[in-house]
Amino acid sequence: MSVVTSYARALAVREGRAQPVATVRHLHLAADPLVFIPLRLAGEAAAPLGAMVGSHPARPHLLVVPQPRNRDLRFAFMAELARIMLPYIEGRAAATETVPGKNERERYLDAPQVIVPGRGAVEFVRLLGRSTRFRSADGPYPVDPAVPVLGQWLTFLYERTEFAGSSALVPMTEALSLHWATGQSPMEDANLATLLAWICPPPGHTGQEAAAAAEDPVRWPPAGPDTDPGFDARVLRPAIDAYDASGSPEPVREALRGQLEPTWRLMWQAVELLRGRPEAASVGDRWAADRDRYTREVARVAEGGPPRGRRDQAGSAAARLWDMESARQSYDAQRAYDDPLVMAEHRATGKAFAGEVVHVDRERTILLPGGKKPVSRPLVTVRTADPVRLAPGKKVFSAHRRRQSGEVIELDGDLVVVQLNDQLAKGAGVPGVGDAVCFTELDLGGRIRPGFPAAEETPWTHGGPPAAYVPTDEDAKEDWS
Amino acid sequence: MTVAPFPDPLGPAPAGPWPEDGPAEAAARATAAILADFTGGAHRGVIVDSPPGAGKSTLVVATTLELAGAGERLMIVAQTNEQVDDLADKIATRDPSLTIGRLHKDGFQVPERVIRHPGVRASKKIDDVASCSVVLATADKWAYVSGHTWQWAIIDEAYQMRSDKLLAIAALFERALFVGDPGQLDPFSVVDTERWAGLAWDPLQSAVAVTARLNDLPVHRLPVSWRLPASAAPLVSEAFYPFTPFRSGTGPGERVLELAGPGSPVTGTPAAWDRALEEAAATGWALHELPSRHTIRTDADAVRACAGLATRLVERGAVAHDEHGSHRVNAARIAIGAAHNDQVAAIRAAGVPDGVTVDTANRLQGREYDVTIVLHPLSGRRDATAFHLESGRLCVLTSRHRHACVVVARAGIPELLDAHPSTGRVRLNEPVKFPDGWEANQAVLAHLAAHRVPG
Numbered sequence: 029m030s031v032v033t034s035y036a037r038a039l040a041v042r043e044g045r046a047q048p049v050a051t052v053r054h055l056h057l058a059a060d061p062l063v064f065i066p067l068r069l070a071g072e073a074a075a076p077l078g079a080m081v082g083s084h085p086a087r088p089h090l091l092v093v094p095q096p097r098n099r100d101l102r103f104a105f106m107a108e109l110a111r112i113m114l115p116y117i118e119g120r121a122a123a124t125e126t127v128p129g130k131n132e133r134e135r136y137l138d139a140p141q142v143i144v145p146g147r148g149a150v151e152f153v154r155l156l157g158r159s160t161r162f163r164s165a166d167g168p169y170p171v172d173p174a175v176p177v178l179g180q181w182l183t184f185l186y187e188r189t190e191f192a193g194s195s196a197l198v199p200m201t202e203a204l205s206l207h208w209a210t211g212q213s214p215m216e217d218a219n220l221a222t223l224l225a226w227i228c229p230p231p232g233h234t235g236q237e238a239a240a241a242a243e244d245p246v247r248w249p250p251a252g253p254d255t256d257p258g259f260d261a262r263v264l265r266p267a268i269d270a271y272d273a274s275g276s277p278e279p280v281r282e283a284l285r286g287q288l289e290p291t292w293r294l295m296w297q298a299v300e301l302l303r304g305r306p307e308a309a310s311v312g313d314r315w316a317a318d319r320d321r322y323t324r325e326v327a328r329v330a331e332g333g334p335p336r337g338r339r340d341q342a343g344s345a346a347a348r349l350w351d352m353e354s355a356r357q358s359y360d361a362q363r364a365y366d367d368p369l370v371m372a373e374h375r376a377t378g379k380a381f382a383g384e385v386v387h388v389d390r391e392r393t394i395l396l397p398g399g400k401k402p403v404s405r406p407l408v409t410v411r412t413a414d415p416v417r418l419a420p421g422k423k424v425f426s427a428h429r430r431r432q433s434g435e436v437i438e439l440d441g442d443l444v445v446v447q448l449n450d451q452l453a454k455g456a457g458v459p460g461v462g463d464a465v466c467f468t469e470l471d472l473g474g475r476i477r478p479g480f481p482a483a484e485e486t487p488w489t490h491g492g493p494p495a496a497y498v499p500t501d502e503d504a505k506e507d508w509s
Numbered sequence: 510m511t512v513a514p515f516p517d518p519l520g521p522a523p524a525g526p527w528p529e530d531g532p533a534e535a536a537a538r539a540t541a542a543i544l545a546d547f548t549g550g551a552h553r554g555v556i557v558d559s560p561p562g563a564g565k566s567t568l569v570v571a572t573t574l575e576l577a578g579a580g581e582r583l584m585i586v587a588q589t590n591e592q593v594d595d596l597a598d599k600i601a602t603r604d605p606s607l608t609i610g611r612l613h614k615d616g617f618q619v620p621e622r623v624i625r626h627p628g629v630r631a632s633k634k635i636d637d638v639a640s641c642s643v644v645l646a647t648a649d650k651w652a653y654v655s656g657h658t659w660q661w662a663i664i665d666e667a668y669q670m671r672s673d674k675l676l677a678i679a680a681l682f683e684r685a686l687f688v689g690d691p692g693q694l695d696p697f698s699v700v701d702t703e704r705w706a707g708l709a710w711d712p713l714q715s716a717v718a719v720t721a722r723l724n725d726l727p728v729h730r731l732p733v734s735w736r737l738p739a740s741a742a743p744l745v746s747e748a749f750y751p752f753t754p755f756r757s758g759t760g761p762g763e764r765v766l767e768l769a770g771p772g773s774p775v776t777g778t779p780a781a782w783d784r785a786l787e788e789a790a791a792t793g794w795a796l797h798e799l800p801s802r803h804t805i806r807t808d809a810d811a812v813r814a815c816a817g818l819a820t821r822l823v824e825r826g827a828v829a830h831d832e833h834g835s836h837r838v839n840a841a842r843i844a845i846g847a848a849h850n851d852q853v854a855a856i857r858a859a860g861v862p863d864g865v866t867v868d869t870a871n872r873l874q875g876r877e878y879d880v881t882i883v884l885h886p887l888s889g890r891r892d893a894t895a896f897h898l899e900s901g902r903l904c905v906l907t908s909r910h911r912h913a914c915v916v917v918a919r920a921g922i923p924e925l926l927d928a929h930p931s932t933g934r935v936r937l938n939e940p941v942k943f944p945d946g947w948e949a950n951q952a953v954l955a956h957l958a959a960h961r962v963p964g
Contacts, residue, residue: 113703126742189702204599247838313790339705339708340704340705340708342710345673345705345710345711346672346676348704349713350673352700352702353699353700358700372732378851397618417854476653478677479677480673480676481679487679489554489676489679489723489724490672490675490679490710490719490723491710491723
């Protein structure tokens with residue numbers, strides 16, 4: 029936990045309510061996000077029990093599996109879920125824009141955004157995708173043709189969460205924790221009800237009191253995917269027994285409605301809370317990356333592309349890791365550049381410093397090694413009160429002029445001398461005496477990915493080319509699906 | 510507590526190679542066997558495990574000269590620019606007639622010690638240097654090279670190279686010699702994912718781990734550490750290389766650290782600092798033990814002790830006697846190592862003599878000093894996380910010295926370890942890693958207990 033977050037947590041305890049740790053919203057929020065609250069049967073890896081889903085707070089769809097041990101009913105549930113989710117997801121593919129540049133392409137102006145309560149639900153989305161994308165509409169154990177398509181999209185949504193800064197599938201508790209620090213532990217922050225109790229306690233109550241009240245699973249049932257054991261034993265089991273005896277799903281339906289509705293209200297309350305914050309400057313760029321991937325996936329699914337493999341080949345794993353690291357690096361840097369409160373964390377640890385320009389040597393030129401003509405390399409002296417831990421020679425970037433890089437030349441007490449290396453055309457990029465500036469080692473990245481071999485060109489070091497995947501009927505017979 | 514050695518999962522360990530030999534003969538024999546195996550052509554790859562200071566660079570240089578002498582072209586891959594420059598300098602010094610290409614990224618300034626050699630050609634473009642007998646670059650730079658191939662490649666520090674980096678360059682060569690130290694820190698990533706856990710080609714694993722698992726490659730081992738003194742090699746070997754023992758190149762008494770007079774201690778310097786230095790000079794090890802307490806990471810007392818020990822060592826004007834003669838242990842021959850960047854910054858801020866290296870374990874990898882002062886990664890902690898238990902971290906910190914190592918720690922680490930037995934997640938189809946960090950930590954502490962100086 030960083031210094032600023034630790035301080036904000038201590039402050040939250042003293043003030044009795046959560047404290048902001050961001051001044052802007054660091055994720056995209058669609059006008060009509062799809063809220064999805066899945067529940068599963070206790071003790072099963074991927075047996076759906078029910079879900080509440082919809083993109084309008086007043087119109088939730090309630091789906092249940094009255095006997096979750098019955099696989100036919102599970103896949104009937106998935107088919108029903110597909111009829112709600114697929115129109116939402118595929119419906120984003122409407123108007124496009126042309127992205128200019130070397131790799132000119134079309135891109136949809138919109139993309140799906142699904143919001144789930146927390147990390148547990150994200151993992152459940154992965155499992156639902158895994159258990160449905162290899163199914164088939166014919167052959168043994170056929171399923172509704174929409175089920176494998178939904179499986180492909182759930183897999184797509186889950187895989188986007190592996191890239192930092194994606195807003196395609198958002199776990200709400202983590203989105204809130206990105207913007208507020210509470211007086212409870214990070215583990216307790218995974219409980220949507222207590223987290224929201226800290227952020228907006230009812231009038232006359234402190235965050236502590238509100239969170240303690242929100243821990244009651246009867247008033248605020250768990251946000252899933254796991255249900256409360258007391259509910260399982262006292263309510264759910266008799267309701268499932270009643271279904272087995274009578275064939276009527278109503279008791280299970282009513283039981284799950286009671287479990288899901290409180291979370292449904294909390295989810296939309298949280299959406300409105302986030303909507304109240306201004307969007308950070310880089311969110312648009314990151315959402316564009318989500319839209320890019322969505323555009324490609326729409327084309328892939330439309331062409332009848334095979335479901336994503338169970339495991340990555342050597343080349344695709346390496347390329348994916350490169351992209352994940354690159355996304356993480358630019359996400360961390362962008363958040364700091366967009367938000368002074370996030371930058372404060374880096375200033376406290378010495379990875380950035382802010383201050384006032386006290387001297388500028390605008391005319392300085394140096395001869396680069398091997399160069400013939402002197403080039404302009406202005407020096408800027410900054411007075412800062414921050415604990416600077418950037419050694420001379422360290423490459424730094426200006427937080428105010430993005431992508432302008434420089435180099436720390438000298439540190440002397442509270443003075444730091446920085447040499448500016450680029451964006452100097454006609455002296456435009458040089459700050460004046462008295463300007464507030466901020467320099468940091470955080471790099472926005474954006475380097476070109478090196479080439480990794482395609483599967484059929486896998487070199488001997490990595491085991492040579494693997495056998496190609498051929499779908500078989502065995503895919504439908506996995507023990508656990 | 511004492512720790513019983515864990516049974517070898519691979520069966521009984523082979524005895525040390527040719528124990529009747531002297532260290533020089535054993536090392537020469539190992540090098541000859543490696544060269545024969547690599548150039549013999551029976552395998553596409555050969556792996557060489559090298560304990561700390563066992564002559565890894567010497568092997569790389571010898572192999573390079575042998576291949577280049579036979580008229581072969583080869584490429585050399587290292588992990589950092591500093592490593593590449595060191596190798597280029599050494600090769601050019603040994604054979605000034607070789608043409609050596611130093612490939613580097615745009616904007617990189619190749620240091621004087623490399624470009625002073627007339628045979629070295631430095632460039633950011635592969636086409637400028639591809640015709641050289643030997644081309645050296647970092648793995649990151651090689652990843653962007655295409656259109657050229659080599660029959661031979663030497664991959665240095667291959668245990669610190671991630672397998673995805675190897676994948677990006679594997680099309681460039683036919684055969685490869687993988688050289689590295691398996692006991693040092695594993696490569697890491699800023700992303701935390703289990704997506705590839707258990708896959709043979711997991712990109713987060715080291716290049717050697719992946720290639721060795723997918724190919725049946727011969728594994729050689731350099732048997733003698735020329736860096737570590739006789740007081741350190743047995744402990745480091747037992748704690749961090751339990752199934753591949755090695756020995757020191759020098760015997761007991763061949764390395765002597767002599768502390769000249771008491772110097773002029775600044776008033777208020779704790780006598781314990783001098784006692785710790787004297788214990789280290791006499792035995793090769795000292796544990797400067799501060800009273801047990803839970804502290805923040807930048808524990809003010811421990812930080813002050815690290816900086817103070819280095820200052821006193823310089824003040825007392827130590828002299829080191831070894832197989833090459835005698836020399837003064839000046840500030841450049843002393844290093845202070847810690848686990849975290851903020852600890853390094855705090856120690857630097859506490860005031861260390863000019864020229865003393867202060868750095869994290871990651872940055873100290875591959876470097877060598879006469880005396881090292883180590884802030885124990887678990888000192889003052891309430892918990893023992895996987896990061897702090899990683900055996901490679903402690904191995905790097907306790908194997909950088911030629912003469913003596915002083916460990917600074919809060920009392921109570923054995924109890925902390927007992928309270929936090931290793932609970933790393935077991936994943937299907939993932940080879941078990943040895944040594945276990947928890948066990949290695951216990952072994953080092955058990956040894957240090959005999960060199961305790963309360964502070």
